[in-house]
Amino acid sequence: MGRPDDEHLVDLAARLERDDPRFARALGSGRPARPREYRRxxxxxxxxxxxxxxISGMALPEGILVAAGLVLAGIAVPLFDPHRDERHR
Incomplete structure (x- = not known):
């Protein structure tokens, strides 16, 4: 026999509070914030x-600044994916 719906809602609220407490508090106060996955x-x-x-690497003829900028841009782009953590599980 299944549990009543109230217990499911309480379990869901507890899981949400554990996963992303900032989002859960904001949702409870009526002023929702972005979930953790969408904070960039x-x-x-x-x-x-x-x-x-x-820009500074191109303005000054410094190849190391251009290379560092390209590497850092390559690191930054995957951070915009909201579901990047789900693929590793």
Whole structure:
């Protein structure tokens, strides 16, 4: 025999609180925030630094800055994928 729906909802709320407490608190207060999978602040920061390195490497004839910018851009691009953690499980 299955459990009542209330117990399923309580289990779902507990799992959500454990997985992403910031999102659960914001949802409970009526002002929802983005879930963890869609927060890309670090990705944008990494990409901004990569672009700055590329621009400065082209303005100054420095190949090492261009190379560092390209490598950092290559690191930043996969950070924009919201489901990157699911593939490794």
């Amino acid at each position: 602040t670090g990705a944008w920061g990494t990409l901004a630094v990569a672009v700055l390195l590329l």
